[in-house]
Amino acid sequence: MNKVLIAGSARTPIGIYDGRLKDHREQSLAVIAAKAVLERTGIGGEDVDELIVGIAKQTSSPSNAARYIGLAADIPEPVPAYTVQRQGASGMQAVINGFMKIRAGSAGVILAGGAESMTQIPYEIQNARYSFSPDKIVMDPIGAMVAGGQPEERYGRLTIGQMNDAVAAAHGYSLAAQRAYAQASLEKAGVPGLDEALTPVAVKVKKTQELVTEDELYAQANVTAGPADAAAMCVLMDGNTAQRRGIRGAAELVSVGISAGSPGGAGMVGTRAIREALKKAGRTAADMDMIEINEITAAQAMAAIEELGLPEGARERVNPFGGALATGNAWGASGCIALHRLLYGLRARGGRWGLAVCGAEGGQALAAVIRIC
Numbered sequence: 001m002n003k004v005l006i007a008g009s010a011r012t013p014i015g016i017y018d019g020r021l022k023d024h025r026e027q028s029l030a031v032i033a034a035k036a037v038l039e040r041t042g043i044g045g046e047d048v049d050e051l052i053v054g055i056a057k058q059t060s061s062p063s064n065a066a067r068y069i070g071l072a073a074d075i076p077e078p079v080p081a082y083t084v085q086r087q088g089a090s091g092m093q094a095v096i097n098g099f100m101k102i103r104a105g106s107a108g109v110i111l112a113g114g115a116e117s118m119t120q121i122p123y124e125i126q127n128a129r130y131s132f133s134p135d136k137i138v139m140d141p142i143g144a145m146v147a148g149g150q151p152e153e154r155y156g157r158l159t160i161g162q163m164n165d166a167v168a169a170a171h172g173y174s175l176a177a178q179r180a181y182a183q184a185s186l187e188k189a190g191v192p193g194l195d196e197a198l199t200p201v202a203v204k205v206k207k208t209q210e211l212v213t214e215d216e217l218y219a220q221a222n223v224t225a226g227p228a229d230a231a232a233m234c235v236l237m238d239g240n241t242a243q244r245r246g247i248r249g250a251a252e253l254v255s256v257g258i259s260a261g262s263p264g265g266a267g268m269v270g271t272r273a274i275r276e277a278l279k280k281a282g283r284t285a286a287d288m289d290m291i292e293i294n295e296i297t298a299a300q301a302m303a304a305i306e307e308l309g310l311p312e313g314a315r316e317r318v319n320p321f322g323g324a325l326a327t328g329n330a331w332g333a334s335g336c337i338a339l340h341r342l343l344y345g346l347r348a349r350g351g352r353w354g355l356a357v358c359g360a361e362g363g364q365a366l367a368a369v370i371r372i373c
Contacts, residue, residue: 001103003239005249006370007043009340010036010199011232014215014327015119020203021212021229022119026055026332027062027069029201029231030115034073036199037233038111041247045075049107052097053083053233054090054114056331057121057141065115075111087149088268088296089360090114091232092335096256096366098236108241113233116332118142120229142227149362150263160224160361163265164297170266171303175223178298182221182325185295189217189322196344215327223298228328232336249373250343251354255280257367267363268296269303274357277367286311288369289351292338294358295323304357321345334358335366346372 010033015021021029030053038045053066062068066081075081086093091114098110126137143159150158168178200211218226242249257276261267278284285291285308295301305318321341324334335358342354352372359365 002105004099004102004253005237005239005242005373006251006253006339006343007235007237007242007247007249008037008041009232009234009250009336009343010040011196011337011340012201012230013198013212014330014337015212015229016216016218016328017227018119019216019229021117021201023203024117024201024229025120026115026117026231027065027072029117029229030069030113030233031073032199032201033113033115033231033233034069034111037235041235043109043235045073045079047109048075048079048111049109050101051075051079051081052094052110052112053081054086054092054094054332054335055083056085056087056090056116058083058085059122086364087360087362088294088329088331089335089358089364089366090332092338092356092358092366092368095234095236095336095339096368099253099256102236102238108238110236111233112236113231113336114332114334115231116330117229118227118330155263158264160297163268164224164299166265167269167297167303168299171299171306173299173302178223178302179221181298181302182223185319185322185325186217186221188320189215189326194321194341194345194348196341217326218328221325225295225297225324225329228330230330230333230337232333232340234336234339251370251372254369254371260364263363265300268359268361268365269300269307270357270359270365270367271307273365273367274304274307274355277355277369281369283353283369285309285355286314288353288355289317290320290342290345290349291318291355292342292345292357293319293323294329294334294338295319295325296329296359298325300359339368339370342370
C-alpha cells in the first residue's frame with residue numbers, strides 16, 4: 001500500500017455564530033483555504049486528481065458544493081469533485097476518503113478538507129412543497145440535525161445537551177467538573193500559544209474591508225460547543241509522487257479508525273475509533289506527543305481523554321491550545337481543523353506523533369494518527 005503524506009494544510013480563522021465571518025458562505029471560506037494550501041505547497045490545480053470536501057449541512061444551492069469550490073478556486077474543469085456528509089466529522093471523513101484512495105493506488109494527489117457556515121444555514125419549512133400556509137412548521141436545521149441522527153421511535157428525540165448528560169452520568173462527571181473543563185479550554189484558547197499561519201478572510205465593515213486573522217472566542221465557557229463558521233483544507237500525496245516532485249511533506253497520515261455506537265452519546269466519544277487507529281499505527285496513546293479531540297461537549301471530550309488511559313502528567317498533551325468549547329464547532333470543518341492544529345502543534349512543540357479524534361452526532365467517531373516527517 002502507498003504511503004500517504006500530508007503535503008500541507010491551511011485553514012481560515014474560526015468565526016463564532018453570527019460573528020465576524022457571518023457574511024461568508026461555506027463555499028467562499030473553502031475557496032480561501034483551498035487556494036492557500038495549494039499556494040503553500042506549490043501544487044498546481046492541474047496536479048490534483050480529485051477534490052473532496054466535507055460539509056455537514058448540505059443545501060440545494062449549490063447541490064455539489066465541492067464541485068463549486070473547485071471551479072471557484074480555479075482548479076481546472078477536468079478535476080472531479082464530490083461532497084461528503086458525516087455530520088460533525090465530515091471534514092475528517094473527506095480526508096480519510098482521500099487517504100484510502102491514495103493507499104489503494106487510485107490517486108497521487110488529493111485536495112481534501114471541510115467547511116461550514118453555520119450562521120448561514122437556512123431555515124427549513126416543513127411540508128410546504130404542495131401548499132403553503134402559516135401553520136407550516138419552520139425548523140432550525142442546526143437543532144434538528146443534532147437531534148436527528150437516530151430513529152426517534154427507537155431512541156427518542158436527543159439533543160446535544162441530553163447526549164452530554166448521558167456521557168456525564170455514565171462516567172460520573174459533575175456539572176462543576178464539566179464547567180471547569182470548558183473554562184480551561186477557553187483559557188487555553190485565549191492565550192496566544194500557537195502560530196497556525198491562519199489564512200486571513202476579508203470582511204466588510206461599513207464601507208471598508210478588514211481582515212480577520214484570528215479565531216473568535218465565545219465570551220463564556222459552556223459545556224456544549226456553540227455553532228461556528230470556518231474552513232480547512234489539506235493536500236494529500238502518495239510518497240512516490242512527493243519524492244518525484246521534491247516535496248518532503250509535513251507529515252505522514254499513518255492510520256485511521258472509524259467507529260459507531262450508541263446515538264445517546266457514548267458512540268461519539270470514539271473509544272473504538274481511537275483504539276483502531278492506534279493499533280494500526282503500532283502505537284499507544286502514551287506514544288502520542290499531542291492529541292487533538294474535537295470538543296463537541298465537555299463530557300464527551302473528558303470521556304475520550306479518560307479512555308485514552310494516559311500516564312500521569314501526559315494529559316497536558318491533549319488540546320494544549322484549547323478547543324471547540326472556546327471557538328465553537330464548525331461541523332464540516334472541525335475534523336480537518338483538528339488535523340491542521342495537530343500538524344502545527346507538533347512542530348511547535350518538537351513532537352513527532354499525533355492523534356486527532358472527531359465525534360459525530362448519531363453515535364459515530366473518526367480518529368487518525370499522523371507522524372511528522
